[in-house]
Amino acid sequence: MPRQVLEDTLTADSIAADSALAASGDATAFERLYRTHVARVHTLVRRMIDADEADDVTQDVFIRAWQKLSTFRGESAFGTWLHRLAVNVVLARRKTVGIERGRFINEEEPLDGLSSKRVTPELSMDFEEALASLPEGARQVFVLHDVEGYRHEEIARMLGVVPGTSKSQLHHARMALRRHLER
Amino acid sequence: MNDLWTNRLSEYIDGELDNNERAKLEAHLATCGQCYATLAELRQVVTRAKSLSDTPPATDLWTGIAREIRREQAPPRRDRLVRRRFSLTVGQLLAASIALVLLSGGGAWMMLHSGRQPTSTTFEAPSPAVPPRQYQSARWKVQSDMAIAELQDALSANESKLDTATVRIVRENLAIIDRAIGQAQHALRRDPNNTYLNVHLANTMRQKIELLRRANALASSES
Numbered sequence: 210m211p212r213q214v215l216e217d218t219l220t221a222d223s224i225a226a227d228s229a230l231a232a233s234g235d236a237t238a239f240e241r242l243y244r245t246h247v248a249r250v251h252t253l254v255r256r257m258i259d260a261d262e263a264d265d266v267t268q269d270v271f272i273r274a275w276q277k278l279s280t281f282r283g284e285s286a287f288g289t290w291l292h293r294l295a296v297n298v299v300l301a302r303r304k305t306v307g308i309e310r311g312r313f314i315n316e317e318e319p320l321d322g323l324s325s326k327r328v329t330p331e332l333s334m335d336f337e338e339a340l341a342s343l344p345e346g347a348r349q350v351f352v353l354h355d356v357e358g359y360r361h362e363e364i365a366r367m368l369g370v371v372p373g374t375s376k377s378q379l380h381h382a383r384m385a386l387r388r389h390l391e392r
Numbered sequence: 393m394n395d396l397w398t399n400r401l402s403e404y405i406d407g408e409l410d411n412n413e414r415a416k417l418e419a420h421l422a423t424c425g426q427c428y429a430t431l432a433e434l435r436q437v438v439t440r441a442k443s444l445s446d447t448p449p450a451t452d453l454w455t456g457i458a459r460e461i462r463r464e465q466a467p468p469r470r471d472r473l474v475r476r477r478f479s480l481t482v483g484q485l486l487a488a489s490i491a492l493v494l495l496s497g498g499g500a501w502m503m504l505h506s507g508r509q510p511t512s513t514t515f516e517a518p519s520p521a522v523p524p525r526q527y528q529s530a531r532w533k534v535q536s537d538m539a540i541a542e543l544q545d546a547l548s549a550n551e552s553k554l555d556t557a558t559v560r561i562v563r564e565n566l567a568i569i570d571r572a573i574g575q576a577q578h579a580l581r582r583d584p585n586n587t588y589l590n591v592h593l594a595n596t597m598r599q600k601i602e603l604l605r606r607a608n609a610l611a612s613s614e615s
Contacts (some may be wrong), residue, residue: 355441376408387437
């Protein structure tokens with residue numbers, strides 16, 4: 210067996226083992242799961258909401274994961290389950306803090322915070338910074354569709370909008386971000 | 393640039409236009425350099441999004457998470473944990489134990505294949521600290537093989553009492569253990585006096601016996 214294949218197998222097996230142990234109350238196993246997945250979860254959260262709230266929300270995701278581990282039956286990979294949980298936590302928070310109003314921009318209006326003109330090199334911002342500058346609705350649709358691979362129907366269901374709105378938001382986000390591609 | 397078609401470029405990239413719309417848009421692209429250039433930029437955005445990398449938080453968040461977990465593990469939480477422990481499926485518990493066997497076996501495999509073979513003088517056997525010679529004894533092997541054979545016969549007779557998913561999990565885990573045993577036996581043929589490998593083989597066979605016992609016990613409880 211090639212070494213890389215063996216190591217990948219062992220990693221997947223150790224995650225499966227740790228998720229079962231953590232579900233039985235083993236906090237040490239849960240810490241190992243945290244170490245393995247925190248970068249992925251934190252990055253997702255940071256892209257979906259304001260960066261200064263990312264730490265708190267990421268902690269909330271892992272605390273909820275600990276509370277809900279008994280419902281994880283192993284049908285999917287632990288990482289997939291955790292990722293979906295993180296998306297749900299972010300979207301639930303969005304409703305809780307009452308920031309729905311104005312999150313979806315009018316299709317005819319330019320995106321706030323992003324110039325419609327091509328930026329000069331000295332004014333260019335990092336792609337991640339440009340992404341963070343998008344209005345929340347467009348940013349979340351872009352992250353869920355283009356970064357995370359969700360389909361418009363799933364996104365529309367999660368956000369409580371029609372698929373056409375999700376498609377429109379995605380196009381506006383892409384149109385704004387194309388001006389901030391690193392050259 | 394035609395706004396009507398520009399606003400459909402993302403749908404075009406994502407393959408969401410029907411044949412008629414796609415044909416019309418492609419005809420437009422053949423005559424509109426600006427839309428053609430925009431399409432290329434939008435494709436770059438899609439490609440860039442897929443290449444974004446993950447970065448960990450600037451500070452370690454585990455301390456706050458651990459504090460909350462400890463708070464939840466206070467006495468009221470303990471009752472819930474007990475219930476949760478019993479709510480685990482047999483498959484989850486078996487997966488945990490088998491994965492640990494594999495991790496241990498994989499470590500042995502990698503050590504042997506990297507040329508850094510542990511020797512009996514440098515590797516301390518895991519507990520229980522039974523003398524390695526005992527593991528090597530023909531008597532021990534015969535007893536283990538007999539126990540496994542008996543339990544496997546019993547499981548064959550009882551398997552129909554288990555649901556399909558459980559049977560599948562048990563078979564998969566037995567296959568994993570058998571591979572681990574095979575690897576250990578293979579490694580021992582090259583280094584028969586290696587303490588770690590002997591203890592590992594014994595522990596893996598004990599895991600197999602334990603798995604077979606659990607499966608038989610589960611089948612008995614179902615009857």
